[in-house]
Amino acid sequence: MTNTFSRRSLLKAGLGAAAVAGLGAGCSSGGKTASGASGSFTVPKYIPAETFPGAITSKVPGVPLGYSKYPRPLVKTVADVPGKGGKVTSLTMTWGGQPKPLTGNKYWEGLNQRLGVDWAPTISPADGYEQKLATMLAGGDLPDLMILRPCAATNTALRQGAFANLNDVLGGDGISKYPHIGWTRPEQWKQVLVSNNLYGIPLDVPISNQQVRIRMDWARKLGFTKPPANADEFHQFLTAVPKGNVGANGGKAFGLATFSGKGGGNIFVNEMFKVPNVWRQDGDKLVHMFESDEFAKAMEYSVKLWKDGGFHPDALALSQQNEKELGLFTGGQLPILSISIAGWYQAPYNAVVRASNGGIVPYVVPGADGGTGTYWLGGSVYGLVAVSAKAAKKDGRLDELLRVVNYLKAPFGSAENTYLMNGAENDYWTWKNDAPTLIDEDKFRADSAALYYGYRPNVWYVAGEPTAAKEMIAYCEQVVQTGVSNPCDGISSTVADRVQPVLDEVAGNYLNQIVTGRRPLIDLKAFTDEWRNRGGNQMRDDLHKALQER
Template sequence: MPELSRRQILGGSLAAVASAAGLPLLQGCSNKGRGGTDAGGADGIKLPKYIAYQDFTPDLTGKNGVDSATFKYPADPVAAISGPVGDGQRVAALTVTNSPAPPARGRNAYWQELERRLGFTFDIEIVPSTDYGQRFQTAVAGGKLPDLFSIYPGQVPSLPALLQKKAVDLTPHLSGDAISKYPLLANVPTVSWKQTVYDGKIYGIPIPRGAQSTLTLYSRDDLLTKLGITKPPASLQELQDLCKELTLAKTNTWALGRVPLTYLRQMFKIPNGWSVQNGRLVSAFEAEQQKDALEAGRKLMVAGVVHPDGFTAPGSIRKTWVANGSTLMVDDSFSAWHAFYNYPHPDTFRLAAWAPPIAEGGGTAPVWLGAPTINITAINLTASDRVEALLSLLNYLAAPFGTSEYLFKNYGVKDVHHTLKGTDPVLTDKGRTEIALGLEYVANAPWMTYQPGAPDVTKAQFDAQDTLVPTAVADPTISLYSETNVRKGNQIGMGDLELDILQGRKPVSAWDEGLAKWKKAGGDTIRDEFQKALDHQPS
């Protein structure tokens, strides 16, 4: 699955959605019912009951937030669905992709086979991630949202009002035990459902990511082992020394693909976005250690150990550098581990994920836990008479690993879109091209760590998560909603200042002035809105 950044997807281009659709600008932004539990939220709402899928047993069972893992795809995968999907009528969906555009339906054997299996026409508008914000805005303003549409909760202005006006309230269909009618949706963990609740109602189904959005620092373990480096640095000083050792100008080799600022901040124990201190939210921007982390990043730049194009190259290029050995370390999400192996690489290619050492030494610091939900899929209010049929389609698309439905959704038809290496499906060029319909952002199962034909890689991924995730620090605002954050968060953010400091255009001391401006421009308001939402949550 491609790594998808909500900030890159929307980039603030949805700022006109609310006014264009006739929605109130600062109304309807209640957090009522956010963060409800099976026992009931602040107003008694019950999130869908979690019912784990039982017909497949992974080789390694994840606990404490760690994703489960399996070494081989079953030789005879069972069907998770019996009976028809949908109601036989056409379904339209708007979704996103980070992959090249697939062939149109008429030239796409996978799409045609999908419709044959479903028994109806499935119109999918697949929008590149960089264009999705504008396309969504246009669809909302023109009243042309399809039956199913992807939403990125932290980026849509007046989202509660938009959902109330445009989306079906799914609470009667999914709350509590009601979800048992859709057992594959019930297999989605409870924590992912929190971002579907607005104004005390469930307005969509979540696309779970588990721990996959968590950032880690990758190293080329095979190359470092050859150099006698078998363990991560134990302090900031050791990291700096190692980076200098690994950077060789004569061979155009750099230690780092970019400044790993999140990793450095973890080393200084800076909170993940926000922290709760004496019952009150405090922004991580206010942590005194921010300047220490920025100074550490600046020193890496001055030392010349960061690839010179590291600030401008997209993630795909940075992965290429790691795969070809141009850089030996880069920070990326857990979901990227699988993606690295899609790039041309030597047979010896192996990755390791390094825990951040405490800056001054003496142990390791916790990593920052990523968001458990990447987006939600809502059902258009105009399709309210077909809710059960559309939910049955979403249930089908959420079929878990080990099933025949999952095998087809992700790997297509045998000997056309994939071949078998033992029992493991390996995509063909036709498969990689045709399957990219963005279905993983319409509905999806919980993540399964799996590298076809490479059980040692699967084990390495699982072990890395098992080391880092159980102690990871979550952002306490992750399932909360702030209208000011959606409208102004990117605009007033500190990212430009970070770049200016890291690239030497401004001194580290400029952080204090930037923080004061951020607070005045809306940071304090964001905090107050998150605080109100947090106070409304059940204890």
């Protein structure tokens, strides 16, 4: 599990395309480990997710199911209460607030009743998740279930045996005891292996989880009749926005919100110039994006765009301030944003879209010379849920915890998933226009918060918008056609864990200074040389060896 920039880590609607970490091996959530002893693993049998009448199924692997209408009647898909009555602790994260206390919280009380346990999550703010995780791992007293996302602390803990090995429990037909875990696709299991050992259950995300939207209402005010179709038109649009007083109430607006040196620059520009998705295989050679001719062209473009006012003046800082970036868009100060496809149909983004009267439209980033750019694909996994090795040693405890996870991963439209997403009928929702409709959305959000974040399947459905699911599926299929994967996805590199902080610092120092004009563009050569010498070449050799052993 390596810590790197990928669309996969941009799961939440609250994370824009600028959310970055380092650019190392692959944004894996485990994967084949370079230079490590291998275990014996059999891919779990694939058990297709249960669907209900009206399901829209894509023929493209990794594109979620969709529903234009909510399934009815609700079908129970878990026969027995999974828990035995004790406490189950967990670690998860939130981009919002904490739930109201258990006492008097009908949702939490109902969740405990349905799971048959006292569900006791530690819910970390997303911005502080890595620190919280590192603190827990260092202390050694781990929760029963932990959502793990890519970072060096996770990698070390996985290799050192902090979590239960699930090879024998879930491998092959073993998964049959937990059918809702079984809809995990074979390639997703392979992405979370560590030295061919399975230490967790993949957390699902669409292979293409992001949608870019652009403010065509502003473009028309500025004299553009269609969305930018190449790099020159993109430059013209972005540099015109700050000069045109097209923002909210005729106020100031900006161009691109973010630039991150350690994250490789700006995702829109990189995709436009078809920069490799972190790594690219050229025959038998492994090439990092920083070494590519495409990246050099993207940087040259970014330098000119910055100089001409096409970036927000605080773009370097905003690359680490996702909430602020999102607030700039919803506040009418940014012309373009990438969030999760489903996020555009949720508050507060759906309200902004509606208020634009058709002015905010889906956008596929074009190629620099026209046509289409290259979309960076993820691997349909953004992390995993792992079981504490200590908890798993207790008689019957591992089976109980897996049964709880199986419940939390119940299919969309089932009785179980409907409770998880909406609470109990009449307490929190009623049927309205053939869909569960919240009676008081603020109260439900306050009670449920992030109590079970991360487990549910990705399915696209928007109440009251029968065309939404088809629109989301169509966009996803469109960008997947031009998408490129990182060949190192699913490889966990100990070398990358060791050298990545140094490489991040090198990239941040050079690229941030180059884009802002404090270093000349010609220093890209010195940058790539230093990047290779400070650990890039070591990381490449480690990954190349692992690729050959696949």
